[in-house]
Amino acid sequence: MRPRTIVCLALSCGSALVQACSGHGHAVREWTQEELDELERKWGTEWGFSGISAFAHLPYHKCLTTPSELFDIAIIGAPFDTAVSYRPGARFGPRAIRAASARQTSFRGFNPRAGINPYQNWARILDCGDIPVTPVDNAVALKQMTAAFTELGARPPVSPLLSKPKLVTLGGDHSLSLPALRAIHEIWGPVRVLHFDAHLDTWHPAKYPSYWASEQARFTHGSMFWLAGDEGLLSNSSSAPSVHAGLRTRLSGLEDYDDDDSQNWVRISADDVDDLGTKGIVDSIMETLGTEDPVYLSVDIDVLDPAFAPGTGTPEPGGWTTRELIRILRGIEGLNLVGADIVEVAPAYQGVGEETALAAAQVVFEILSSMIKKGLDEVGKTGSKAVEEEGRDEL
Numbered sequence: 001m002r003p004r005t006i007v008c009l010a011l012s013c014g015s016a017l018v019q020a021c022s023g024h025g026h027a028v029r030e031w032t033q034e035e036l037d038e039l040e041r042k043w044g045t046e047w048g049f050s051g052i053s054a055f056a057h058l059p060y061h062k063c064l065t066t067p068s069e070l071f072d073i074a075i076i077g078a079p080f081d082t083a084v085s086y087r088p089g090a091r092f093g094p095r096a097i098r099a100a101s102a103r104q105t106s107f108r109g110f111n112p113r114a115g116i117n118p119y120q121n122w123a124r125i126l127d128c129g130d131i132p133v134t135p136v137d138n139a140v141a142l143k144q145m146t147a148a149f150t151e152l153g154a155r156p157p158v159s160p161l162l163s164k165p166k167l168v169t170l171g172g173d174h175s176l177s178l179p180a181l182r183a184i185h186e187i188w189g190p191v192r193v194l195h196f197d198a199h200l201d202t203w204h205p206a207k208y209p210s211y212w213a214s215e216q217a218r219f220t221h222g223s224m225f226w227l228a229g230d231e232g233l234l235s236n237s238s239s240a241p242s243v244h245a246g247l248r249t250r251l252s253g254l255e256d257y258d259d260d261d262s263q264n265w266v267r268i269s270a271d272d273v274d275d276l277g278t279k280g281i282v283d284s285i286m287e288t289l290g291t292e293d294p295v296y297l298s299v300d301i302d303v304l305d306p307a308f309a310p311g312t313g314t315p316e317p318g319g320w321t322t323r324e325l326i327r328i329l330r331g332i333e334g335l336n337l338v339g340a341d342i343v344e345v346a347p348a349y350q351g352v353g354e355e356t357a358l359a360a361a362q363v364v365f366e367i368l369s370s371m372i373k374k375g376l377d378e379v380g381k382t383g384s385k386a387v388e389e390e391g392r393d394e395l
């Protein structure tokens with residue numbers, strides 16, 4: 001008997017055995033909803049140290065491959081770091097931020113300053129996993145991230161409070177803001193940006209010192225906002241500027257400010273917090289951006305001093321404390337945020353206590369709280385309180 005015949009016979013016998021044993025003569029039990037609810041009450045709770053490492057123990061779905069899973073707010077990872085100019089490692093940022101969010105749970109997620117629990121409210125928030133970004137070709141990576149953000153941002157939301165869902169991206173290096181803004185432009189048109197960072201990130205790509213210039217080299221974590229402005233993704237008209245906050249970087253010269261001015265950015269330095277206090281910073285941001293125009297919020301963790309966030313690619317001494325940043329984020333809850341990112345967490349350089357990733361996870365919590373509270377404010381304006389109760393029942 002030939003070997004092929006023997007293999008086929010063996011496979012046929014194995015298949016028959018599986019079919020004969022799988023049922024074992026028993027009907028498959030059908031569970032009632034009441035029984036399933038009881039199982040959830042008994043076994044569904046996760047402590048901070050248990051469960052898989054989804055952000056804040058949120059439901060996890062690979063949203064890019066499961067379009068039937070709808071959401072109002074998505075946590076999406078972009079593990080990409082090959083557009084950096086100094087220390088790599090931010091590709092491990094999404095994983096680190098998720099791990100550092102472990103103590104955030106829905107049963108103890110109430111935010112006293114906002115008066116809400118963002119995880120038990122009107123919005124369905126999912127951890128949508130990571131974009132599988134290639135680490136070997138930046139041009140392809142840019143296309144991948146743009147396509148992924150565009151696909152997710154075009155999904156219909158669950159809640160009637162939103163016309164489109166919102167994405168909160170875990171970076172990854174800061175260059176990911178360019179594909180995020182490209183995707184947002186498809187929905188909202190030109191938007192304004194609130195950019196927390198030690199660095200300008202509006203550097204003209206042609207001014208990087210390199211004999212070996214290339215088209216791909218234009219795309220970096222220091223040029224993406226210049227590119228965004230050049231592509232018309234930012235509003236930045238004379239009456240609608242964007243805002244940098246926390247700046248303290250060294251410059252090539254004052255001409256760097258000329259490039260920044262040409263795209264109509266307002267600059268708030270790290271030192272301004274000493275003179276204005278956190279309230280003064282908040283007032284300056286809100287007076288500039290208002291509460292109606294769509295705003296994209298981008299937080300580079302290096303806005304914090306390296307004493308508080310050493311785990312980053314381009315640390316700059318003299319930054320804000322974690323408490324100062326959180327206080328400012330809480331003060332700008334009235335912004336009309338249409339998307340956000342937290343970037344440049346490079347866990348290889350942080351301490352064993354995860355201080356950098358912990359700060360990033362708290363930033364996400366504050367952003368989510370503000371998005372949820374803004375939605376409730378809109379409900380209050382229309383008097384449609386039933387929407388809030390409907391959302392609570394679903395969750």
